[in-house]
Amino acid sequence: EAGVVQSPRYKIIEKKQPVAFWCNPISGHNTLYWYLQNLGQGPELLIRYENEEAVDDSQLPKDRFSAERLKGVDSTLKIQPAELGDSAVYLCASSHRDSDTQYFGPGTRLTVL
Amino acid sequence: GIQVEQSPPDLILQEGANSTLRCNFSDSVNNLQWFHQNPWGQLINLFYIPSGTKQNGRLSATTVATERYSLLYISSSQTTDSGVYFCAVEQETSGSRLTFGEGTQLTVNP
Numbered sequence: 001e002a003g004v005v006q007s008p009r010y011k012i013i014e015k016k017q018p019v020a021f022w023c024n025p026i027s028g029h030n031t032l033y034w035y036l037q038n039l040g041q042g043p044e045l046l047i048r049y050e051n052e053e054a055v056d057d058s059q060l061p062k063d064r065f066s067a068e069r070l071k072g073v074d075s076t077l078k079i080q081p082a083e084l085g086d087s088a089v090y091l092c093a094s095s096h097r098d099s100d101t102q103y104f105g106p107g108t109r110l111t112v113l
Numbered sequence: 114g115i116q117v118e119q120s121p122p123d124l125i126l127q128e129g130a131n132s133t134l135r136c137n138f139s140d141s142v143n144n145l146q147w148f149h150q151n152p153w154g155q156l157i158n159l160f161y162i163p164s165g166t167k168q169n170g171r172l173s174a175t176t177v178a179t180e181r182y183s184l185l186y187i188s189s190s191q192t193t194d195s196g197v198y199f200c201a202v203e204q205e206t207s208g209s210r211l212t213f214g215e216g217t218q219l220t221v222n223p
Binding site for chain 2: 031033040041042043044045048056089091093095099100101102103104106107109
């Protein structure tokens with residue numbers, strides 16, 4: 001069974017530029033999560049989807065961050081414009097409706113110069 | 114929100130040694146998971162253990178929910194055990210939001 005797939009793995013951009021991250025969850029997993037992980041810290045939830053619906057986006061900075069999960073499968077997280085403080089690893093995770101266990105992708109390491 | 118404290122923050126072992134990692138949490142939880150983040154950044158789920166004891170090979174975990182702590186035991190450590198171990202909890206009132214601790218950085222030397 002394929003795991004959670006994320007791309008790109010690494011991204012370097014200039015500040016004020018836009019950037020997008022893509023996630024493909026494990027097949028059959030209806031719940032998808034985006035997390036932010038700063039260096040030396042644990043991941044922090046940005047947004048959680050149940051199928052196509054964003055059911056928890058209270059931690060998403062909506063002035064510059066947006067996310068979508070069209071058709072309830074793949075998801076895209078966007079930052080526009082990026083700031084220096086956005087440099088971090090962005091993790092995607094998924095879980096099945098019958099389980100609380102979350103499975104993580106390899107993450108996208110973003111560097112904003 | 115709930116507080117999650119992990120100890121020790123750093124641990125250095127010789128190969129073959131045993132260790133115990135601790136996770137304290139400040140409120141009742143309905144979900145607790147232990148993760149290992151390898152040196153390449155991949156987070157691997159080790160245990161889903163809101164209560165009780167589980168074992169998987171050289172690893173075992175115990176959660177005492179009434180006393181708000183969980184322990185992760187690593188026996189006969191190997192260099193491949195190196196990385197960061199995270200405890201993450203979910204409160205009943207938080208939906209499926211996991212709150213992570215800051216992790217324990219484990220280094221196993223040959």
